[in-house]
Amino acid sequence: MPTIGLNALSIFIGDTRVCEQLQLTMDSGQNWAILGPNGSGKTTLLMTLAGLLPAQKGCILLDNQPLSSLSGRDRARRLGILFQGSDDAFPSTVLNSVMMGRHPHINPWRWENQDDLDLATASLATVGLTGFEQRQLDTLSGGERRRVAIACLLTQDPPVCLLDEPTNHLDMRHQLDTLAHFAVRSQQPGHLNIMVLHDVNLALCYCSHAMLLYGDGIVEHGPITEVINTTRLEKLYQCPIRRLQDNNGTAYLPM
Template identity: 50%
Template sequence: MLHAQNLTLAIAERTLCASLDAELKPGENWVILGANGSGKTTLLHALAGLRVPDAGQIRLDGSEIGGFPPRTRARRIGVLFQEAESEFPATVLETVLTGRYPHLDRWQWEGAQDYRVAEAALEAVGLNGLAQRPLATLSGGERRRVEIAALLAQDAPICLLDEPTNHLDLRHQVQVLELVAGRAHRPGHLNVFVLHDVNLAARFGTHAILLFDHGECRHGPLADMLNRSNLEQMYHCRLREIRDNGNTWFLPD
């Protein structure tokens, strides 16, 4: 579905990733991991077609992603940004309905089906009782769940999520990742997450892209990527590896 083909990304004189060649397929949950400032968000934006690569290209369904009209691309790819700010007053439901815009013609108003989809998305994130609340009155965690509901309402088969667990407590971190990662079981669906929590990545990911220093990047099945050697090199700190009931967890030492 998405193919990063010999992709190189740089900012100023610094290379973030060099010659990345990764094919992301339906049914997979990819996780992008790296230290602060390693280029995770920049890579996610490139995969979404929002940033022009310094070399190489992103291909969507076999074609260069820049060749897709924005509305067509938005029907295929949904993006959850790291932080979303709105300058306009709106209710929770009105905010979630923005996810339906790619499915509407120019000047077309939302119909009954769009409202049903938006209300179902709010129910999925546990906010159906707040539909008429002004967005500005919500907590940070509630706002984050509204943003995720808007992404679900968009109903794009490819979802790219930048730190989806921002502002969420432990219960909602797990619930949201279960909800979104479970979409990969639907035919033709794919997710890519930027995460800071290695243990959440281990629980919900199937594949990973690791961003190291000086443009080095590695990718592959999660079981091959998540090991103490890779993680200590990437995060520049010592880690403890804990095994429990067949699972492996990593903690700072």
């Protein structure tokens, strides 16, 4: 069962203290939201959790092993990341792009097999892109390309998914479909998701836990219904917040 442990983790960007001496364990079965204002270091924290940026102090453990001790291939088999944006380095079809997710699992001396192709096809179906397999990436809309990137991550099929603003470029239906899929995925044995979100209400609907980044080194974290409240959100976003509640649940709106 995957776990990510943060042991006295400190991350700084110029004058911004993303986190300071952070002690936290994120376990299988959890779906985490990272929330905070612009410039608070949400993406930097996610990149550090992926091992792509260094922390100033402390360490990150993946399944009780130092993340820095893992080879790139081993890390990619166990942890995958959806970046905030994507630049296509070369022309490609949708299917070839999604199949890139299988590379950590394929030895250099073999090609993709039918199981790899089936997983890629299923991932495209999950994001609603069945029939797009032979489309060129440069013919797609921004939202369609975002869904290709999500399908690539699903094809990689890592136990831990790190997602930087997964709803970027997506219309309302596909935002809900994407977040619902990852919420269900986190409840399957052996899966953990950590995602950067800007919409507090979507986080409340789909995430089990939350981290609030204030940019001063303080990080509040825990089950999302315990962490999110009007006082904290007003402090976090520096604006008046109104809490609404009915039989369908709770929502927070800026005033």
